[in-house]
Amino acid sequence: MEAIIDTSAASVKPDWRPGLRTALRPWMIGVGICWLVLAAVAFALARSRHLPAAVAVPIALAFLTEVTFYILPGFTGALAALRRIQQPQAAGLTTTAALLPYLILTIPQLSFSPERFLTLAAIMGAVAFWLLLPAHPLRNLSFLVLLGGILLSGIFEWIYPSPEAKTPIFVLGHLTLISTAVLAVLLFDPGDQIRFGFIPTARECGIGTLWALGAAAVALPLGLKLGVLHLGAHPVPFWAALGEVLAFFWVIALSEEFFFRALLQQWLTNWTGSAETAIILASAAFGACHLSFGRQFPNVRFAILVGIVGLFYGGAYRQGRSMRASMVTHALLVSAWRLFLHS
16 A cells, blocks of 8 residues: 555656746736836826727737736746747747737727738747747848848738827837747747846946947937938926836837847857957848838938947947847937937
8 A cells, every 4th residue: 555655646746836936926026017107107198198998998908918928038937937838839829929919909999800810920920930940040040031021011000000190009019029039039049148138237237338428429420420310409308208218228229139139140250250240240230221211211321320330239249248238328329319319
């Protein structure tokens, strides 16, 4: 009887749920904080734009749902829990998470479209599963080309219809694409120097600020000379300016530095064996992606300026060995441009 009992006890698998709850707790706390803050922001925006509750609530819930997954890569415990799942299943969960905001947005508003939903599923599925292909430089480059093609196509403006002109709902698609691509990379092909995160260290802030000052010293006179930049402050309340800086840091700087520095520049360094060559090539690609900026195409002068500024972003990434350092440089420059200049 004892042998039977011992054998039975040995076959019992340990309960992994307490460890999972511990791993997910920081992420869940972060989600709660984000929901509280952003719900207040959404309420204020809805009142200022006089949006009816039937319109405002689904929009707010869709964005809050997306934020839940957007911040997940910043929590190592949550990422570790996902890595315990088989890779195809993790890619499937990532795709499903990308579709939830669309469903939350469109079903209550009776604007759900099977055609748009299937298009979105195909896009996010391709992004989530792409890096499960055999590792190869062409796979990596085609992944970035895929992301760029999706963004430049403007397809999210068709997939996410806006209930009224002042609410750019297609931004939800951009956020979903960013979070899906970031999760795919960190789950299936993490690099050595990505160091993904939302909060920079003091060292990274210092490095990023110094490179931002150097970039400003070059970009300001060059931009004025090229006629791309023009002096002119945009007086805004402090809270609005702070909101813009944080939005630039956590969305624009995060996504562009992730794809151009943490991925492309790192890959080019490995392929060419030269960090300097990688910075130059990644910055050239970064500038080329801004040829469509504004109403002029090709906007060559602006692309040249952005490419030169990209050299400083690349320098910050190399010195800091972290994308958070180049995020600081990027966010400071873009914020200064938006607040004190115009183009």
